[in-house]
Amino acid sequence: MVESSAPQPHNEIQSRAVTAGVNLAALPKHVAIIMDGNGRWASGHGMMRLVGHRQGYKTLKRVLLEASDLGIQYLTVYGFSAENWRRPEEEVSGLMRLIEEAARNELNDLIEKNVRVLVAGDLKTVPPTLRNALNDLIASTAENTGITFTLAINYGGRAEIVDAVRALLRDGVAPDEIDEEALAKRMYCPSLPDPDLMIRTAGEMRWSNFLIWQAAYAELFVTDVSWPDFGVDNLIEAVLAYQERDRKFGALSS
Ligand code: FPP
Numbered sequence: 001m002v003e004s005s006a007p008q009p010h011n012e013i014q015s016r017a018v019t020a021g022v023n024l025a026a027l028p029k030h031v032a033i034i035m036d037g038n039g040r041w042a043s044g045h046g047m048m049r050l051v052g053h054r055q056g057y058k059t060l061k062r063v064l065l066e067a068s069d070l071g072i073q074y075l076t077v078y079g080f081s082a083e084n085w086r087r088p089e090e091e092v093s094g095l096m097r098l099i100e101e102a103a104r105n106e107l108n109d110l111i112e113k114n115v116r117v118l119v120a121g122d123l124k125t126v127p128p129t130l131r132n133a134l135n136d137l138i139a140s141t142a143e144n145t146g147i148t149f150t151l152a153i154n155y156g157g158r159a160e161i162v163d164a165v166r167a168l169l170r171d172g173v174a175p176d177e178i179d180e181e182a183l184a185k186r187m188y189c190p191s192l193p194d195p196d197l198m199i200r201t202a203g204e205m206r207w208s209n210f211l212i213w214q215a216a217y218a219e220l221f222v223t224d225v226s227w228p229d230f231g232v233d234n235l236i237e238a239v240l241a242y243q244e245r246d247r248k249f250g251a252l253s254s
Helices: 012-020 038-044 049-070 089-112 128-141 157-170 180-184 232-244
Strands: 030-034 074-081 116-120 148-155 197-200 219-222
Touching: 012 049, 012 232, 038 049, 049 074, 049 089, 049 232, 074 089, 089 128, 089 148, 116 128, 128 148, 148 157, 157 180, 197 232, 219 232
Parallel strands: 030 074, 030 197, 074 148, 116 148, 197 219
Antiparallel strands: none
8 A cells, every 4th residue: 555645756756766765755855976986987988087077067967957856955066176186287177167167058057947056165266267157156046946056166174174263263253152053154055954965986985075074974875886977876776775774873773
């Protein structure tokens, strides 16, 4: 017998997820992704690394819409880390151009799809044209009410914590008044709930300085699939794995 209280699928992605065993009433609210493996994907196909990043951009466009259709409310992705500047100049400038192109080209589509865009990271040191494109994207989508898509650009988790500590000092917060809430509200995107599920592609079992404050209790899902090959079934698999975990937040199992 079908339980009448179980939420019914509203679209193809949700039907697919339900068929795979996903409970639509217990989706992770906030999913964060470390989109790794673009370079390896490209060399595996005998192509330049930047071709892998371009393919990764296509995957990202698709996954954002799939996550939204599935019912995920917040998606945050690691687009460029504070450590990625150490890559060869050609790759760094290629990535900057690609992200700027994406920000400009996707603007109308993101508005139409009701996506709200936020950016986490230090934009002071990115090329001004990229900074402007990202600020346009944030401003033009600010009133949207669908999925919140956060791009981490020039983002480092430790740097974010250092910036938050600086803000505490600038605000004159006394040592005794400093608590987790005071620090949390000085992070780059304080309106975001903490991620529930952190996905990493391409097999590496590392955090790589991504959302290290916010992901304290996130469930980690690592897949060997490279980011350009990450498909909707991989997303569903990650959500299923998440739903099978027993989230205890330091307490005992219920
Ligand atoms: C890691 O793969 C990926 C990145 C450093 C960049 C992620 C960028 C994209 C998905 C391109 C589009 C982004 C936006 C925001 C439009 P890697 O190069 O470290 O792969 P490897 O470990 O195989 O070398």
